[in-house]
Amino acid sequence: MLVKILADSATDLSMNHYNEFDIEMVPLTVHLDEKEYKDNVEIQPKTVYDAMRQGKSPKTSQVSPETFHNLFTTYAEKNEPLVYLAFSSELSGTYQTAKMMLLEVKETYPDAPIDVVDTKCASIGYGLVVLYAAKAAKNGASAEDIIQSAQYHATHMEHIFTVDDLEYLYRGGRVSKTAAFVGSLLKIKPILHVENGKLVPLEKIRGSKKLFNRMLDIMEERGTDFTNQLIGISHGDDFERAEQLSSLIQERFGTAKEDIVIEMVGSVIGAHSGPGTIALFFLNSSPK
Structure with a gap:
């Protein structure tokens, strides 16, 4: 029996990816105009x-406990193997909720072949981890190998990103009001990365x-084997700038x-990073 991969909507993968690799997805929640929406x-x-x-x-909120409880129960009843790869626990409570619900389900189904893994990753960095796992699952890999x-x-996934307006990071508590104001005046563009699951x-x-x-310089300094x-x-x-960055990567590294x-960038992460965000993800040569 093939192992099923479960992810949440913070992977920022398209539905085409979920369908192609038979990945199950649970949505986080977006709150807008006093209404709730499944991401x-x-x-x-x-x-x-x-x-x-x-x-x-x-605003955004995590996947509900009921969603995880119902989903895990469904797989436990059928004794079907499931690996949930979760959005970084440093950016969302979704991983902790999933772990708690799995413990509850295992009180009834102690041998349920279900695992929950904290990727400490976000956006397409998280999505790439899920894609690698889904390809392995499709090829018949065991849950342990996956x-x-x-x-x-x-562990090796680098997240290098920038935002168009520091005001959005200020609202999310990532920079001070003064830094956001001065940065906007001076047209300063921050480069951030993810370290142990946190934005730094x-x-x-x-x-x-x-x-x-500079983003490509950092990529060259930290990464390896960009053609493989x-x-x-x-x-x-901002698809135009994303395409521009893609072209530069192809020219510089032969990818x-x-x-x-x-x-x-999906609704959940985008609600905190804002329009104009550009993020770059690749495997590094040493753990982050």
């Missing part, structure tokens, strides 16, 4: 970005022209266009 099911990122451009502040593979890819400022670049070159891995790019409703996954 990537009842609301799409473009709606969230347009609302943010109008000055609105969408988990080991996922942990390896998660890395550098500040003045002027957008230098930005992509999937590269991820996600964008906050094939088909090995670069470009997707929009």
